[in-house]
Amino acid sequence: MSKYGKEILLGAAPVVVVFLYFLGVNIIPVVFMAAILGAFFFMNRARNGMSASSDRRAKAKAPSFMTFEDIGGQDRAKRELKEALDFLIRYEDIKRLGIRPLKGILLTGPPGTGKTLMAKAAAHYTNSVFMAASGSEFVEMYVGVGASRIRDLFKEAKARAVKEKKDSAIIFIDEIDVIGGKRDGGQHREYDQTLNQLLTEMDGIHTSESPRVLIMAATNRKEMLDSALLRPGRFDRHIDVDLPDKKARLHILNIHAKGRPLSEEIDLDAIAKETFQFSGAQLESVMNEAAIYAMREEASVIGQLHLSLAVDKVMLGEKTDRESTKEERERVALHELGHAIVAERVRPGSVSQVSLSPRGKALGFVRHNPQADQYLYTKQQIEEQIMIALGGSVAEEMFYGGRSTGSRNDFEQALQMVRTMMDSGLTRLGIIDRNMVTKQELMKENTAILEEVTNATRSLLERHRRVFEQSLDILIAEEVLSGEQFRELLVRLEQPQIA
Numbered sequence: 001m002s003k004y005g006k007e008i009l010l011g012a013a014p015v016v017v018v019f020l021y022f023l024g025v026n027i028i029p030v031v032f033m034a035a036i037l038g039a040f041f042f043m044n045r046a047r048n049g050m051s052a053s054s055d056r057r058a059k060a061k062a063p064s065f066m067t068f069e070d071i072g073g074q075d076r077a078k079r080e081l082k083e084a085l086d087f088l089i090r091y092e093d094i095k096r097l098g099i100r101p102l103k104g105i106l107l108t109g110p111p112g113t114g115k116t117l118m119a120k121a122a123a124h125y126t127n128s129v130f131m132a133a134s135g136s137e138f139v140e141m142y143v144g145v146g147a148s149r150i151r152d153l154f155k156e157a158k159a160r161a162v163k164e165k166k167d168s169a170i171i172f173i174d175e176i177d178v179i180g181g182k183r184d185g186g187q188h189r190e191y192d193q194t195l196n197q198l199l200t201e202m203d204g205i206h207t208s209e210s211p212r213v214l215i216m217a218a219t220n221r222k223e224m225l226d227s228a229l230l231r232p233g234r235f236d237r238h239i240d241v242d243l244p245d246k247k248a249r250l251h252i253l254n255i256h257a258k259g260r261p262l263s264e265e266i267d268l269d270a271i272a273k274e275t276f277q278f279s280g281a282q283l284e285s286v287m288n289e290a291a292i293y294a295m296r297e298e299a300s301v302i303g304q305l306h307l308s309l310a311v312d313k314v315m316l317g318e319k320t321d322r323e324s325t326k327e328e329r330e331r332v333a334l335h336e337l338g339h340a341i342v343a344e345r346v347r348p349g350s351v352s353q354v355s356l357s358p359r360g361k362a363l364g365f366v367r368h369n370p371q372a373d374q375y376l377y378t379k380q381q382i383e384e385q386i387m388i389a390l391g392g393s394v395a396e397e398m399f400y401g402g403r404s405t406g407s408r409n410d411f412e413q414a415l416q417m418v419r420t421m422m423d424s425g426l427t428r429l430g431i432i433d434r435n436m437v438t439k440q441e442l443m444k445e446n447t448a449i450l451e452e453v454t455n456a457t458r459s460l461l462e463r464h465r466r467v468f469e470q471s472l473d474i475l476i477a478e479e480v481l482s483g484e485q486f487r488e489l490l491v492r493l494e495q496p497q498i499a
Contacts, residue, residue, distance in 0.1 A: 066120035072255045072280060073248020074114060077241045081105065081118060084237045088126045088168045088214060102236045103202055104215040106176075106229075108222045109241035112281030115218035118241065119172040122216060129161045129169040129211075135178030138194050146179065146194030154201045154213065161211035168212045176217035177224045195226060202234050243279055246272050252280050256287040263303045271307050274352060274369060278314070286310045308353075312367065316359040324363065331396060332356055332364040333475045334468060335406055338395025339366040339388060340486055341464050342457060346384040354481045363406060369483065379426040382417050386450070387457045389413045394457045395468065418449050467493045 068078050087094055087101045094101060105122075107115040116132075123130030133153060138146035157169040173179075179194045202215060217235065219225065229235055244252060250272040257268065275283060289310035294302045313319075324332070333356055340354045343366065353367040368388075377385075393407035422445065425431040429445050461468075470493050475481060481489070 066117055067124055068118075068121045070255070071114050071117050071121060072252030072283075073244040074118070074241060075248070077107075077118065077239050078121075080237070080239045081107075081122060082125065084239075085122055085126050085214075088128065088212060091167075091212070101212070102214065103233065104217065104235035105237045105239060106222070106235040107216065107218040107239050107241050109220060110243055110279060111220055112279030113241045113243060114280045115241050116172070116174060119170065119216045119218065123170045126168055126170065126214075127166060128214070129157060129164055129166050130172065131157050131160070131169065132172045132174065135173060135175040135180070138179050147197035150194060150197040150201060157213055158211055161213075167210055168214065170214050170216055173215070173217045175219065176229075177219045177221045180217075180219075180225045180229050182224065182226045195229075199228055199234065243277055244283075246276075249275055249278060249283060252283045253287065256284050260287065260291060261301045263301045266302070266304050266307070268307075270304075271311065274308075274311055274367070282314050285314050289313050312353075312355075312359060312365075315367070316362055316365055319357055319359055324358075328363070329356065329476060330472065331400065331404060332406065333472055334395045334399050335392035335404075336364045336366050337468055337471060337475065338391035338393075338461060340391075341395075341467060341490070342391035342460060343368060343388045344487065344490060345460055345464075346387060349483070349487070351483045351486055353483060354475065354486050356475065356479045362409075377420075379421065382421055382426065383453055383456075386414045386417050386453045387460070389417070390450075390454055390457050391461065394454060394461055398458070398461060398465070399468070414450065414453075415446070418446050421449065422446075 068082070071078065084102055084105050087099070091101070107118060109115060119132070120130060122128075131153065138149050153171060157171050161167070161169040179198065181195075183192050183195065215235070222230075222238070230238070250269060253268045253272060271286070275286065278286070286307065287310070290302050290306040293306040293309050297306075299306070336354055336356065340351050343350050347368075350368050351366060352369040354364075355367070356364045359365065389410045392410055393403045396403050396407070421427050422429065422432065422442065423434070427445050427449065429437065429441065434442070467490060471489055474489065478485075
């Protein structure tokens with residue numbers, strides 16, 4: 001019906017009712033039937049509108065396909081996962097060989113390494129229905145709600161697979177440690193009932209039935225999970241999704257660089273070296289922040305400086321407008337020079353930048369370039385790392401006779417490295433179990449190590465006192481020194497003066 005037709009009908013209906021009333025006709029049945037018809041009309045119209053709106057939302061929320069090629073790095077993890085997923089794809093082959101198909105795959109690793117992306121890629125790789133949920137969605141204060149949601153999730157996965165005519169479905173549960181934590185013996189907690197229901201559903205998965213269901217889960221706290229979840233027959237495969245190495249970081253940077261206008265002289269390999277221990281999510285943030293810096297400057301392309309600034313922001317936070325006094329500025333400069341001088345002496349060429357620009361909670365910082373990705377450390381290397389961490393506080397003691405609160409994070413790093421030495425059997429205590437050693441013995445060894453390293457740091461910096469005195473004004477004036485500038489300054493100031 002046209003727009004004007006509806007208006008004519010709405011205008012004529014009251015006139016007809018009034019006319020019938022004046023003729024003496026009983027209009028109550030007419031009004032009653034008109035009300036019923038009107039209600040049906042508007043309800044049908046509302047339902048159609050909701051259906052159309054639901055279709056639009058479904059289209060808007062339809063996930064884009066994720067493939068393993070879209071995930072940078074993680075070659076070993078992707079290879080292990082593909083091998084496990086082949087049990088879904090090559091079902092007839094594994095049935096012929098008598099192989100028991102997998103029921104569950106557990107992805108473990110630090111946050112931001114791509115565990116959720118790998119689960120989505122797995123669904124595309126196997127042409128399966130993909131359903132995702134977070135562990136927190138099953139936790140409620142009302143007993144039985146979480147267990148009911150687990151049952152509904154499995155039922156919906158199978159129903160969707162049948163509806164979409166697919167042979168398999170993948171259920172992905174992120175942060176499974178929320179519901180899969182170790183049980184304490186009680187059976188009345190909501191968490192326990194939810195976990196028990198999950199275990200029951202996994203035991204009820206018959207891999208010979210179609211559609212076949214595979215459970216995938218992710219956590220960064222594997223040690224928190226209940227042993228019943230980790231045994232064979234439940235989560236059969238545990239795949240570590242680690243932080244990317246340099247080659248993988250370069251791959252990830254190249255993926256996120258696609259579609260962005262990059263300067264011709266940009267060196268992503270250098271950025272990959274600077275971003276040691278960055279996750280895939282952090283690397284994506286680096287490219288995004290670099291684009292934001294370029295937009296602020298109204299630059300047509302993203303340059304190397306934008307990427308360097310983005311690394312600093314992701315690592316330390318945004319620049320602040322914090323104003324500091326002259327004395328505080330000098331103290332910060334001496335503190336950072338202490339870090340930089342020690343770093344250059346124990347690991348030549350490692351300093352990437354010395355800066356007095358406040359970022360986040362830091363009033364200044366020294367950015368280091370790792371020589372290479374390293375995962376094993378000797379006792380000497382850890383002691384050198386502690387020296388670098390203590391360089392700032394020792395420099396303050398040399399020139400001010402005491403420390404400041406700016407050394408707090410440095411001390412936390414030093415204590416963590418001493419703890420690593422103890423747990424690795426690299427101290428005078430030898431190979432120990434912390435539960436078998438008293439706190440007094442641990443504290444005594446901790447104090448002895450830190451005193452020894454502090455004395456070595458002080459001795460090193462005293463030999464470079466002239467560098468402090470003559471480079472202080474330069475650093476304060478420049479505010480930021482690149483690694484090359486700092487090394488040139490260090491070499492020039494260390495040359496013997498001609499009388």
